[in-house]
Amino acid sequence: MRQWIDKLREERTLRPEEFRQLLTECDGESLRYINKQAQEVSLRHFGNRIFIRGLIEVSNCCRNNCYYCGIRKGNPNLERYRLSTENILNCCKQGYGLGFRTFVLQGGEDPALTEERIEDIVSTIRRSYPDCAITLSLGEKSREAYERFFQAGANRYLLTYDKEHYQQLHPAGMSCEHRLQCLRDLKDIGYQTGTGIMVGSPGQTIEHLIQDILFIEQLRPEMIGIGPFLPHRDTPFAQSPSGTVERTLLLLSIFRLMHPSALIPATTALATLTPDGREQGILAGANVVMPNLSPQEERKKYNLYNNKASLGAESAEGLNILQQQLEKIGYQIS
Numbered sequence: 001m002r003q004w005i006d007k008l009r010e011e012r013t014l015r016p017e018e019f020r021q022l023l024t025e026c027d028g029e030s031l032r033y034i035n036k037q038a039q040e041v042s043l044r045h046f047g048n049r050i051f052i053r054g055l056i057e058v059s060n061c062c063r064n065n066c067y068y069c070g071i072r073k074g075n076p077n078l079e080r081y082r083l084s085t086e087n088i089l090n091c092c093k094q095g096y097g098l099g100f101r102t103f104v105l106q107g108g109e110d111p112a113l114t115e116e117r118i119e120d121i122v123s124t125i126r127r128s129y130p131d132c133a134i135t136l137s138l139g140e141k142s143r144e145a146y147e148r149f150f151q152a153g154a155n156r157y158l159l160t161y162d163k164e165h166y167q168q169l170h171p172a173g174m175s176c177e178h179r180l181q182c183l184r185d186l187k188d189i190g191y192q193t194g195t196g197i198m199v200g201s202p203g204q205t206i207e208h209l210i211q212d213i214l215f216i217e218q219l220r221p222e223m224i225g226i227g228p229f230l231p232h233r234d235t236p237f238a239q240s241p242s243g244t245v246e247r248t249l250l251l252l253s254i255f256r257l258m259h260p261s262a263l264i265p266a267t268t269a270l271a272t273l274t275p276d277g278r279e280q281g282i283l284a285g286a287n288v289v290m291p292n293l294s295p296q297e298e299r300k301k302y303n304l305y306n307n308k309a310s311l312g313a314e315s316a317e318g319l320n321i322l323q324q325q326l327e328k329i330g331y332q333i334s
Ligand code: SAH
Pocket: 068, 069, 070, 106, 107, 108, 109, 137, 138, 139, 140, 158, 159, 160, 197, 198, 227, 228, 229, 230, 231, 232, 269, 304, 305
């Protein structure tokens, strides 16, 4: 196993059959080894500094019905909300005071969040916080829409893409080709683009993972989000098991060795799956955390999966807790 891990660090890629072996035969010792290699690469590129991004969940209304997602249109047991522009600006104000310099606006594909409205929100934040980066994670839009948001001042866009078994995760009517086109448009327009996969989602095979790895290698995104699938009680996947910590950490390290300078978060999903998930993610090569800056009253309603963490070190107010946790493993907030 070590030979593939060393080769991956050296050459930043493997042949499909070598990836297959790594994914199927990685035992505890090999996992610790690859995690260590990935952590070293991350330390070499970024030092012991962890970037923080303030996550603002702008709306839990969505026109889509993705089988895995708790805010899917077909979930009747969810109190829907949408933040006003004023509300979003308040989150930014609070975040700025806490030291955040990147705001991530995430939400469902809410038809009421029109292009005009998003453009207006982005340009207002841009005017108020010229020294901050604005990341959007609002799903699939037209190229023109992405261009408008970019012109208004957005810098980055996150759009996960489980390419290989897309059809198993999304109902008819949503298309894998369109999501791919979105990623291409985003890069082309000049966004720093992020993609990623849910590890252990229902139907995902080793072959899917290999193809996803190779696809992301080609795409060369600036950001790569790797989190475990977690079931949500009101979705068709309610009874499906979660992805595992081990496989998530293995993939995280694989992506770090392949993409030394990428921004890779220790995701909220990983921190939800296991209490020290955030730290484990960092020790496996992650270099970003995204504490929750959404208004307290709405946090519970942005329920993508069961028990989603939004308190303590996952919350913007808990930055001192995060700081302490990071210090314990030898890191600091950037
Ligand atoms: N609508 C936007 C953003 C909202 S979803 C979009 O589609 O991109 C935000 C992130 O949560 C996505 O990256 C998705 O992969 C993840 N997510 C949603 N449901 C999840 C689940 N059940 N388990 C783990 N991650 C989930």
